[in-house]
Amino acid sequence: MALWEDFKKFSFKGNVIDLAVGVIIGAAFGKIVSALVADIVMPVVGLVMPAGDWRNAGMVLRPGATPKDDLILKWGDFLGTIVDFLVVSIALFFIVSRLVKGLEKRLEGDKPADTRECPSCCETVPVKAKRCKFCTSELPSATAQAA
Incomplete structure (x- = not known):
């Protein structure tokens, strides 16, 4: 069976x-x-x-x-x-x-996009990220960047 x-x-x-x-x-x-x-x-x-x-x-x-x-x-x-x-x-x-x-x-x-570009180093990071994993700079909130 x-x-x-x-x-x-x-x-x-x-x-x-x-x-x-x-x-x-x-x-x-x-x-x-x-x-x-x-x-x-x-x-x-x-x-x-x-x-x-x-x-x-x-x-x-x-x-x-x-x-x-x-x-x-x-x-x-x-x-x-x-x-x-x-x-x-x-x-x-x-x-x-x-x-x-x-x-x-x-x-x-x-x-909807699930990544965005870091304004400091131009690397691709997740939308939900608060800090860039490449240059460690703080990222603006995703809603503020979309506007």
């Missing part, structure tokens, strides 16, 4: 639930980005490339007795996978790096 209790504690920790939600959202987002790449970006790339169906491009290295026995180097599929990766990477960069960081900054902006 102790094993079951340990498993329940592990399974329902906040970090495990957060990770599970993150994986599910990541999978859903991956489908969206894959659809964007396959349905919008790759047709445009196909128009730019000399051959329209370039993902199926390849080279027969060793012809066999039948087409099933051929050894084919599928360089078109490999290049398509690289383009897919680059587009997904760029999309993730803009979404994660730009949007999420911007939202975090907005949310952090609403919090």
